[in-house]
Amino acid sequence: MNKKTFENKFSRFCKQLQKYVSDNADEWTIKGFIDVNKNIFSLSGDTKIISKILEIHIFPKIVKFAKSINFDLVLADHQNYYPDMSLVFKNNKNIKYAVDIKTTYRDPRSPDRCGFTLGSHGEYFINRSSTKNIQFPYKQYKAHFVLGIIYTRNKKGNGIKVYKISKLAKINSVIKDIQFFFVEKWKIAGETQGSGNTANIGSVTNISDLAAGAGPFVKYGEAMFDDYWQNYGKITISDGKGGTKKIRNLKEFLKYRGIKE
Numbered sequence: 001m002n003k004k005t006f007e008n009k010f011s012r013f014c015k016q017l018q019k020y021v022s023d024n025a026d027e028w029t030i031k032g033f034i035d036v037n038k039n040i041f042s043l044s045g046d047t048k049i050i051s052k053i054l055e056i057h058i059f060p061k062i063v064k065f066a067k068s069i070n071f072d073l074v075l076a077d078h079q080n081y082y083p084d085m086s087l088v089f090k091n092n093k094n095i096k097y098a099v100d101i102k103t104t105y106r107d108p109r110s111p112d113r114c115g116f117t118l119g120s121h122g123e124y125f126i127n128r129s130s131t132k133n134i135q136f137p138y139k140q141y142k143a144h145f146v147l148g149i150i151y152t153r154n155k156k157g158n159g160i161k162v163y164k165i166s167k168l169a170k171i172n173s174v175i176k177d178i179q180f181f182f183v184e185k186w187k188i189a190g191e192t193q194g195s196g197n198t199a200n201i202g203s204v205t206n207i208s209d210l211a212a213g214a215g216p217f218v219k220y221g222e223a224m225f226d227d228y229w230q231n232y233g234k235i236t237i238s239d240g241k242g243g244t245k246k247i248r249n250l251k252e253f254l255k256y257r258g259i260k261e
Helices: 003-021 048-070 165-170 207-212 222-230 250-259
Strands: 032-034 039-042 071-075 085-089 096-105 117-120 141-153 162-164 175-184 191-192 200-203 236-238 244-246
Touching: 003 141, 003 175, 039 165, 039 191, 048 096, 048 141, 071 191, 085 191, 096 117, 141 207, 165 207, 175 207, 191 222, 244 250
Parallel strands: 096 141
Antiparallel strands: 032 039, 039 162, 071 085, 085 096, 117 200, 141 175, 191 200, 236 244
C-alpha cells in the first residue's frame, strides 16, 4: 500500500475515533476508573494520565483498523522507543509506517494554539541505520506519521472523588471537544526544539496548521526538514558582532545553504 492511500485511509478512520470517544455533548465518554465493588474513581486533570487513558481507549479500534487494511500493528518494545506503533503491511514486510501518538490540550489563553514534541533529532534520526531507541531503523519506514489528539480541559472538573455507579451521569468528563488528525511528521515540524535541553523536534503551534500539515518545511520539502534537524545547533556562523553563534532557525539555515526564502 502506497503512502498516500495509507494516509487517506487513516485520516478517514480519525473521524470514527472522534465519534467513538465523544458523547452527544462532545465530552469524553471516559468518566473514571471502576473497581470490583462498582465504585467509580473520577479522573484528575493530570495530562499524563489523560494521555495514557486516551491511548488505551482508542487502542482496540486501531488494532481493528490495522487488520481491516491488512497491516500488522507492532508496539514499541520499550517505553522510550520511537515510534509508539509500527504498521507493517502483511503482503510486503518491507512496507512499514511509523505512527506516533501525540496528545495535548488547547491553550486556555489562546484556544487556537497548542504544541507537541515530535521525537528525537539525535542518534536514530541522524544515523538512519541505527537501532538505538527505535523499533526498526528509521530508514526502513516509508513515512513517519503523527496521530494527533487535541482536547479542551473541562473547567467543571470533579476533583478526585468516588462515586457509586448509579451516579455515573453526574460525573463530569475532565476533557471535551476532542479532535484527531493524521499527518506526516515533517509537515508539522517547527524550527525549534520542543522541550528544554533534550534533542526533541518541536511542532508548529497553530492548530489549523497542525491539522492541515502546514508547517514551515512544506514549501522546501522533506529533504530540507531532514537536513535542518540533523544539523540543528551544529553549524557555526558569524553573529555580526565579531563573534559566532549556532544556527537554530530556518531563515539562517536557508541562507547558509544558499536557498532563498
